[in-house]
Every structure is written in structure tokens, then in C-alpha cells.
Amino acid sequence: MNKSLNILIAASEVVPFAKTGGLADVAGALPKALKKLGHNVIVVMPRYYSIDTAELTLLEGAMGVPMGPMGEFWSGVYEGALPNSEVPIYFIDYETFYGRKGLYEEDGFSYADNDNRFLFLSKAAMQLCKKIGFKPDIIHANDWHTAAMPLLRNTRYAWDETFENAATVLTIHNMQHQGYFFKGGIDVMEIGWEHFNPHELEIHDGLNLLKGGIAHADAVTTVSRKYASEIKTPEFGFGLQEHIKTHAHKLYGILNGVDYEEWSPEVDPMIPANFSVDDMSGKAICKSELQKRFGLPERDDVPLIGFVGRFAEQKGIELIADTIEGLLHLDAQIIMLGTGEKWAEGFFSKVAAQHSDRFASFIGYNNELAHMIEAGSDLFLMPSLFEPCGLNQIYSLSYGTLPIVRATGGLDDTIENYDPHTGSGTGFKFDYPTPDALYHTVRWSVDTWHQNRPHFHAMQREAMYARFDWEQAAKGYETVYFKVLFDRKAKEFLAD
Ligand code: ADP
Numbered sequence: 364m365n366k367s368l369n370i371l372i373a374a375s376e377v378v379p380f381a382k383t384g385g386l387a388d389v390a391g392a393l394p395k396a397l398k399k400l401g402h403n404v405i406v407v408m409p410r411y412y413s414i415d416t417a418e419l420t421l422l423e424g425a426m427g428v429p430m431g432p433m434g435e436f437w438s439g440v441y442e443g444a445l446p447n448s449e450v451p452i453y454f455i456d457y458e459t460f461y462g463r464k465g466l467y468e469e470d471g472f473s474y475a476d477n478d479n480r481f482l483f484l485s486k487a488a489m490q491l492c493k494k495i496g497f498k499p500d501i502i503h504a505n506d507w508h509t510a511a512m513p514l515l516r517n518t519r520y521a522w523d524e525t526f527e528n529a530a531t532v533l534t535i536h537n538m539q540h541q542g543y544f545f546k547g548g549i550d551v552m553e554i555g556w557e558h559f560n561p562h563e564l565e566i567h568d569g570l571n572l573l574k575g576g577i578a579h580a581d582a583v584t585t586v587s588r589k590y591a592s593e594i595k596t597p598e599f600g601f602g603l604q605e606h607i608k609t610h611a612h613k614l615y616g617i618l619n620g621v622d623y624e625e626w627s628p629e630v631d632p633m634i635p636a637n638f639s640v641d642d643m644s645g646k647a648i649c650k651s652e653l654q655k656r657f658g659l660p661e662r663d664d665v666p667l668i669g670f671v672g673r674f675a676e677q678k679g680i681e682l683i684a685d686t687i688e689g690l691l692h693l694d695a696q697i698i699m700l701g702t703g704e705k706w707a708e709g710f711f712s713k714v715a716a717q718h719s720d721r722f723a724s725f726i727g728y729n730n731e732l733a734h735m736i737e738a739g740s741d742l743f744l745m746p747s748l749f750e751p752c753g754l755n756q757i758y759s760l761s762y763g764t765l766p767i768v769r770a771t772g773g774l775d776d777t778i779e780n781y782d783p784h785t786g787s788g789t790g791f792k793f794d795y796p797t798p799d800a801l802y803h804t805v806r807w808s809v810d811t812w813h814q815n816r817p818h819f820h821a822m823q824r825e826a827m828y829a830r831f832d833w834e835q836a837a838k839g840y841e842t843v844y845f846k847v848l849f850d851r852k853a854k855e856f857l858a859d
Pocket residue numbers: 383384385386671672673700701702727728729730733752753754755756
């Protein structure tokens with residue numbers, strides 16, 4: 364394909380400007396990869412007040428954003444570029460909404476006006492296109508925060524010539540958060556109450572923005588294939604499973620890429636020694652330095668199991684806690700890095716104090732330690748209850764650190780289970796999130812390390828050769844973009 368598309372990508376967080384999760388990684392990396400494929404991409408996000416504007420340019424003139432009964436809100440717009448690229452990024456500056464400490468919440472409480480804050484962002488992104496004369500072929504919204512955009516394209520802006528070519532794509536990064544609000548948002552969107560019905564936006568007499576976005580987008584994508592099929596079930600659909608099933612014909616799974624410039628043992632400057640698939644000697648140094656750093660005995664005769672991630676239910680931390688006694692009896696060492704739920708922080712710190720010969724933890728967010736754990740561990744534990752894509756297991760593969768995962772979402776899509784007959788595979792998987800299943804799978808991996816080193820080494824090689832890059836992911840999105848444009852044109856043609 365060589366037609367160059369105009370693509371508008373809007374997101375509530377974008378790396379490196381603001382990040383709470385994987386959404387920010389995608390919004391920071393995908394636009395650059397699309398640009399490399401020859402497309403014109405612009406990105407829009409809020410100007411949170413943690414973002415320094417010194418290197419940004421303030422566009423001339425305030426931008427009006429119509430907010431229904433509240434009238435027109437006037438905002439500033441800063442322009443910058445995504446790092447090491449020519450992809451423009453626009454920051455919507457409106458102090459009343461974004462001049463706060465948090466992105467979505469403070470001290471565990473969501474901001475009460477999150478509906479207006481992100482309906483405003485969605486509309487501001489549309490208004491920005493008009494202001495700078497950008498006529499999008501594709502409007503790409505992400506999660507509930509910007510899910511109103513496909514709706515706005517089909518309603519409030521249906522007759523606006525700036526958007527006459529625009530088809531819409533909505534990416535779901537996490538189904539758990541749907542943007543459930545008071546129904547008055549209909550007036551703020553200025554879309555008419557006929558859209559307040561159970562097939563579009565309504566749920567329990569309130570608004571569900573993700574639901575409305577799913578109904579109106581020309582395509583809906585998830586960040587892995589398996590997750591696309593899982594969200595059709597009650598376990599993963601968080602109440603929207605029937606709605607997803609209704610729209611399954613336009614649902615696609617496209618696996619995220621990872622940034623191999625940052626996460627490769629050959630070049631990683633944060634690890635004690637570099638190594639590669641052909642010379643693994645540095646990995647042994649990484650292991651002993653990691654043991655030293657965490658105060659564990661420097662032993663090369665036991666496997667080291669690492670964990671990095673949010674201490675949240677999603678990540679299976681209750682499962683780990685419920686299995687801890689069994690895990691501590693294995694001939695292995697365990698290191699956990701994370702922060703989140705207070706009970707878990709306390710629990711894992713206590714285990715570390717009581718079993719300092721085999722278990723260590725660091726409570727907090729520390730990127731250097733995350734790199735050291737990926738590089739120095741033999742095995743990586745990621746028993747998530749659900750995982751739309753997951754990054755850490757992919758980083759682990761790159762360092763020859765074999766993941767132990769629950770076979771869900773992106774974990775299932777990226778990890779090949781060990782086959783003891785052939786020695787192939789890149790990790791160890793289990794299906795049901797029970798302590799028993801977790802224990803036996805960890806034990807299986809530890810036994811393989813002790814008893815079948817040739818297989819373990821073969822798996823490490825296979826893992827290190829696996830590649831999940833952004834070019835591949837961007838080509839997946841490009842295919843969806845062309846399909847939705849074609850379908851929209853065909854529909855218009857047939858309607859004439
Ligand atoms: P999620 O987006 O659901 O939190 P992912 O696996 O997709 O999970 O991405 C998590 C990212 O955050 C990874 O880059 C991981 O290294 C990083 N991370 C999570 N917790 C920590 C921590 N305590 N210290 C350093 N990095 C962390």
C-alpha cells in the first residue's frame with residue numbers, strides 16, 4: 364500500500380509526557396511507526412501541568428471547544444514532537460481541567476468531573492483538526508477517555524467537511540475501565556437524546572462512553588488477539604460482553620510492539636553486563652549482581668525467579684500470596700519489584716524479612732531495578748488474571764528470562780508453552796488461576812532448570828530470537844485503517 368493517510372490519534376496519556384499504563388506506551392510508539400510507513404500522523408493529549416512547556420510552541424489564538432449547556436471553553440494549544448521523530452503532538456491546555464496533581468485521580472479518589480475533562484479532550488481533538496486544517500482519513504480513539512470521538516464523528520460533526528473522509532477506530536487497552544457517568548454528558552456532547560439508548564450509550568440509566576464508542580467506531584481493536592475473543596465472555600467483558608458480541612464483526616486483535624532500543628541485553632546501559640544469544644556469559648554476571656543488590660546469597664546453583672509489576676488484583680498478586688508457602692519450599696530464589704495495594708506491599712515485605720535467604724522485595728517504582736530483574740533472572744513470574752497485552756513478559760523473552768504465565772490475553776499470544784518432548788517453547792503456562800496451578804507450573808519450570816538444562820538453554824535461544832516490534836503492529840493497524848475506509852466509501856456509494 365502506498366497511499367499516505369492523515370491519521371489523528373487521541374489519548375489521555377502518551378509516553379514520555381504522561382504515563383500510568385500500557386496505553387501511554389502505545390500512544391507514544393504507534394504514531395512513530397505509522398509515520399515510518401509513510402503516513403501523516405498527529406497526536407492529541409491533555410496538557411497536564413506536570414508537562415513542561417519550555418520546549419513547546421504555543422499556537423496563536425485560543426481554541427474554542429463547545430461544551431453544550433456550559434457554553435464554549437477557550438483553551439490554549441501547545442505543539443511539540445514525539446521524541447526522535449517528526450510526529451507532531453498537540454497538548455490541550457485548560458487549567459481548570461488539567462492543572463491538577465493526578466491524571467485521573469488524587470489520593471485514590473477519581474476526579475468527580477472526569478466526564479467533562481475527557482469529553483472536552485475528545486471535542487478539543489476534533490476542534491484542533493479544524494483549527495490547523497488537518498482533514499483526517501482516520502480518527503483513532505483510545506479507551507473510554509476518547510471513545511466519544513467515533514460518536515461525535517457520526518453525530519455532532521457528521522456534516523462537517525473537515526471530517527467528511529474520516530473513518531474511526533477505537534482501541535481497547537483495558538476493558539475494566541469504561542467511563543461510566545451521569546447521563547447529562549449527552550448535552551455536553553451535543554449529540555441528541557435519541558442516542559441515549561441501550562444499543563449505544565445507555566447503561567443503568569447512565570452513560571457508558573466505551574459502550575458508545577464501540578457502537579459507533581468503524582473498527583474496534585484490542586491489544587492482543589486472545590483478548591479480543593476473551594472480552595466476549597462474562598469473565599473478561601466487565602458487563603459489556605453482549606455488546607461486544609453484537610459488534611464482533613468489526614473487532615480485531617493487534618498485538619502491541621515493544622521498544623527493543625530500550626529492552627535488549629546487547630545494548631541495555633542499565634544492566635551490569637551486556638550479553639547476547641551467542642554469548643550469554645554476561646547474564647551470569649547480571650544474576651550475581653542482582654542477588655547482591657537484593658541481599659540474597661550469590662548462588663548459581665538455584666534458579667532466580669523475578670516479578671515486576673503493579674501490585675493489583677489484575678496481576679495475580681493474591682494468587683502469589685496464596686501460593687507463597689509452596690513457592691518458598693522450592694529450590695529457587697524469588698525477587699519481587701512492585702507497588703500498589705497496601706496489603707500486598709506489607710505482605711511481601713514481611714515474607715522478605717522472614718525468608719531473606721530466598722525471597723527479596725523492593726516496594727516502589729524503579730526502572731533500573733526493572734531492567735536488572737529482566738536481565739538477571741532465569742524465570743519471570745506473571746500470573747495475571749487478565750492481561751490485554753502485557754509488556755514485561757515480552758521484555759523477559761528478549762533477555763532469555765523464561766516467563767511463567769497464565770494463558771490469558773497477550774500472555775497467551777506471546778508465550779509458547781514448553782514441550783518436554785521436543786524442548787521447544789519460550790515459557791511455562793497454566794490455564795486456571797488457582798494456587799495449585801500456579802504452584803505446579805512454577806515447580807515445573809524450576810525442575811526443568813535443575814534437571815534439563817539443555818532444554819532450558821534451547822528455550823532461552825528461542826525466546827531471544829522472538830520479535831514483537833512496532834513495525835509489525837503498525838502494519839496491522841494500517842490494514843484495519845484501509846479496510847474501514849474502504850467499507851465506509853462502499854457504504855456511502857451504496858447509499859447514494
Ligand atoms: P500494565 O500496563 O498493566 O501495568 P504492562 O506489563 O503492560 O502492565 O506494563 C508495565 C510496565 O510498567 C512495564 O514497562 C514495567 O517494567 C513497568 N513497571 C511496572 N511496575 C514497575 C515498578 N515497580 N518499577 C519499575 N517498572 C515497573
